[in-house]
Amino acid sequence: MTELERKLKAKIPGEDTGIEIHRTMCDICSPGMHCGINAYVKDGKVIKIEGMDGHPVNEGRLCTKGLSNRQYIYREDRILTPLKRVGKRGEGKFEPISWEEAFAEIAKNLNAAKEKYGAESVAFYSGYSKWYRQTLRRFAYAFGSPNFGCESSTCYISAFMAWKLAAGEQGGGDMGNSDLFLGWAYNPFYSSYMGAHRAMLLKEAGLKFIIVDTRRTPASEKLADLFLQPRPGTDGALAHAIANVLIQNGWIDKPYIDKYVYGFEEYAAYVKGFNESNIESLTGVPYDLVVKAAEMIHESKAMSTNECSAPIPHHKNGLQNYRSIMALAAITGNFDRKGGQLLSPHTFMHTSCGFASREEEYLYEIKPKGCKDPVGAPRFPLWNYLEGEMQAVDLSRQILEGTPYPVKAVYALGMNARMFPNSGKMFRALEELDFFVDTDLFLTDSAKYADIVLPACSSFERGEFKPYRDGLAWYTTPAIAPLGQSKSDVDILTELARYMDLPDEGIQAGYEAFIQKYILDDLGVKVNDLKGVDLPVKIAEVHVHKDFEELEKGLKTPTGKYELKSKVIEDHPEWGLDALPTYVEPLDGADPEKYPMTLTSGGRLPNAIHSRLHKVPNNRSLRPDPMVDMSHADAQALGVADGDPVVISTPRGELTVKAHVTHIMPAGMLNLFQGYSEADVNSLMDDEHVDPYSGFPAYNSTRCAVRKKD
Amino acid sequence: MKKYLFFDPEKCSACGACQLACMDQNDVDASTGAQPFRFTFTQEGRGGDLHFYSVSCMHCADAPCVMGCPSGCLTKSEEGFTLYDTTRCIGCHSCAMACPYGIPSFGPDGKMVKCDACYERQKAGLVPACVKVCPTGALTLLTETELKERQQARQRSRSQTMLKEFAV
The missing domain is CATH 2.40.40.20 (Barwin-like endoglucanases)
Known part of the structure; x- marks a missing residue:
């Protein structure tokens, strides 16, 4: 082999090989990550990927999921044109149509449903990815429907709700300043790899770990100083038992509680019921380990917690369990304190940017008033009160039953019917619809049920605004041209809004205008300044934490305090929910002998x-x-x-x-x-x-x- | 100067990132049945102990494959990596039989392929693809001095742990 042949085979970038590095971003997992990727591009095609040095999230590294990007983009079944269904729903028979034809068909059918059944009969749904969700929500509201909903109906939002109930706002652990970390359902090795790297460095520097998980994981093996292994869904009982040991021994911060915490006396009386007599039978965790956990918390100067937002809420008692775990920080004075739990409001697409934005204004300023409640509101009143969007878990039922009002059309991006419990029911519901549009990169099992399928492009083929922690942001540049006729999700939505002439300047102005007006104008930054930068740049100074500042100011809860007992729930007895973080057994009503x-x-x-x-x-x-x-x-x-x-x-x-x-x-x-x-x-x-x-x-x-x- | 593709099992979680990076670098497409040059796996002991590994060519100092190849395809680089030029490979699998780790695999043309520690990348001042991505730093490229420092640091920390245990 010649020197050049060897370099080409090894994909060495340079003028001689014609291989260029194009800087882009991974969008496989959630917006909390979105790592920087160096795409090695030759002749317009990605031939290799690796992590981007200096990127604030991944610092040159890349995870197992992110490494899928090249094969993901070039999967053989990428959809390259808009498609119209010609076979039966689910059969997978489609024919290519033009964008113009697709838009005409969509406009006609969505407007027909609106005319016949009302705008609320059209639901707008987002699966993965998430980056375009602001635009989709605005589209739904511009169309006149209250039914924007998304995959977050089963992921993360329950945790957000628990934080809102207790502290009025999202928060998280200040791990770097702690001497004890309570990692509840915490396995960053498989879900947020840079967290694993950090955790191992902090462990070397002396941070102690309590890991709580139903299964053994790399985290239980590599990080845990104490490992508690409760049965699934018994987390609340375990947290209460730890709380009870703390309270009975006086290992709590009473002056802090008196000043900043609401509902302590009733909470303390309630958790007395979780003790040596019953905790092992309730959770499977021996009582001496409960005591050991409480001792470690007592001995620590600052404890931060990871209450993981997927596994803990995925039980019928999930939100209450989540609140129960959160309570441990509150009673030990570890909330709003360095090294404990700090508020970290999400100000752009569920990212804690560290700076304020007017995202909520963009999302809600045109929300239809006086229309019907979104799907799921009667069944999940607390969700509706706090979130005010469709609880998509109720979508299949409402489509099939038509109560309290009919849902006849769904406009979706990245719909995955298999995400829903009893997924067969969601497929049946999709069959029943008058009209179903799905947007995706691939003809997925769910897209096969659509009347029209629109081809989206990947994060490598588009530009987008992306902020990170610490006031950093960039606007990515496409690393390669979109495959076939595929387009960026937000461009599809904007073009359709213009085609349908939706009565909203905001949606018709497009994505860049949204970013400029609602996010960047207040910071004195231009979208164009963020295009073509090599790495995310600082666009805003970030809020610096001061101990007890938020508590002194008053939290955004009804009492202004940290609420162990929720005033919101207390004030709505008609919901039939408990204001204290009560515990119920997690399992369903199936016969335990038949289903052990x-x-x-x-x-x-x-x-x-x-x-x-x-x-x-x-x-x-x-x-x-x-x-x-x-x-x-x-x-x-x-x-x-x-x-x-x-x-x-x-x-x-x-x-x-x-x-x-x-x-x-x-x-x-x-x-x-x-x-x-x-x-x-x-x-x-x-x-x-x-x-x-x-x-x-x-x-x-x-x-x-x-x-x-x- | 000697160099080492160093693996620290204590930092590994067998997440597979290195394996996928290696496949991406070397255009190994699993859908064709091609074998990767690097494998990751969790090994569970009888007593329930869990161990996490990432394994590829060990670049043995006295590599049996080099001796075993009748066509002289395999050579040792001055850094200590086991390199190959399969122009004259006759696909006899002698290297694979000589290798105690079963590393050499064979492409559709019948010729041997394996990890070459991304030697061309190293020459261009880049680290091997697996080292580049490894999320926890379990895989690193070390010089002889760095390796020795690392081993010494480890011995120091072990002796400190033992001292603490004895003190108790």
Whole structure:
């Protein structure tokens, strides 16, 4: 081989090889990350990717999910033109049409539904990714429908609600200044890799860790000074027992509580019920470990907490459990204190930017008034009170039952029907619709039900505004041209809004105008200044924390205090919800003799996120088959060896998958990752087994049975 | 100057990022059945202990594959990496049989392929693809001096831990 051939094979950038590095961003996981990527581009095609040095999130590194980007973009089934369905719903038969034809068809059908049934009969839905959501919400409201909703109906928002109830605003742990970290359902190794890196550095520097998880994970093995392993959904009881030890021993900050905390006396009386007599039978955690955890909290000067926003809320008691864990910081004076839990308001697409913005104005200023309540409002009144958007968990029911009013059309981006509990019901609902539009990169199982499918492009093919922590931001430049006729999600929405001539200047002005007017104008920054920068740049000074400043000022709760007992809930007895973070048993009503095991689908795989990467060959190769994680004890009882097929069943149906026999699982619990077309765990979940506070499905605690496949 | 593609199992979680970075760098497409040059896995001991690994060519100091190849395709670089030029490879699999780790695999043309520690990237001042992405720093590229410093630091911290345990 010549020198040049060797360099070409090794993909060395340079004039001689014609390989250029184009700077772009990953959009595979949530906007809390969005790492910088160096795309190696030759002849307009990405030939390699790696992490971007100096990027504030990933500092040159990249995770297993982010490494999917190249194969993801070039998946063979990328949709390259708008499509019109010609076969039956779900069959997958489509023919290409022009953008003009697609817009005409969409305008005609959405307007027809509006005329016949009212604007609320059209629901606007966002799955993954999330970056365009502000524009979609504004589109829905400009159209006149209250029904904007998204995948966050089952992820994160329950945690946001818990924070709003207790502290009026989102917050998080100030881990870098703590001497104890309470990592509840915390496994950054598989879900936020830079957090894992940081945690290991902090551990080396002396930070102590209590890890709480139902399964053993790299975090329990590498970080934990104390590991507590409760049964799924019993987190609230465990937190209360720890609180009770703290209170009984006087290991709490009484002056702080007297000054800043609402509802302590009733809370303290309530948690007395969780003690030596019952905690092991309730949670599976021995009482001496509960005491040990309380001792570590007592000995620490500053404790921060990770209350993970997916696994903890995914139980029928999830929001209450989340509040129970949060309470430990409040009673020990660790809220609004350096090294504890600090408020970190989200000011752009659920990112804590550190600066204020007028995002909410853009989102809500044209929200229709005097129209019907969004989908899910009667069933989940607290959700409706705090969020005021569609609780999409109720969408399939409302489509099928038509109550309290009909939903006849859905305009979606990235819809994944398999996300919903009892996913078969969502597919049936999609079949019933008069009109369904989906936008995606691929013809997914859900897109196959659409009348019109619109081709979106990936983050490598578009430009977008992206702020990060510490007042940093950039506006990305496309690394490659969009594939086929695909377009950026926000451009699709803007063009459709113009085509339909929606009565709102804001939506018709487009994405850049939104960013300029509502985000950057106040900071004296121009969109164009952020285009073409090599790395995110500082656009605003960030708020610097001062101890107890927020508490002194008064929190955005009804009492202005940290609320252990929620005044919002207390003031609405008609909701039938508890103002204290009460605990109820997590499992559903299925017959425990027939269904003796607990099924969870919450455990993360490092190489997958939801259903998104299952069809990326290299990511899939790390775990080719859908497998149910099962303890050695359970496998032995069934006579099953690693790799043997087993049948998991619930009253909704059954699935056959391979057994993965592993020490990470406790006996009695099965874990199957979600989103597989051929083994959809959510088809086994119950759409009634949901959290009445948030509407979140109990993905992590559903009774099931397992048997050896005959 | 000697260099080492160093793996620290204590920092590894078998997340697979290095494996995917390696596949991306070397255009290994799993859908064609091609084998990656690097593997990550969790090993579970009988006692329930969990260990996390990332394994590729060990770049042995006295590499059996170099000796085993009848066509002289494999060589050691001055840094200590086991490199190859398969122009004359006859696909006899002798290297694979000689390798105690089962590392060499064979492409569709029947010729051997394996990790070359991204030697061309190193020459261009870049680190190997796996080292570049590794989220926790389990994989690093070290000089001999850095390796020694690291081992000494580790021994110091171990002896301190032991002293503390004895003190109790």
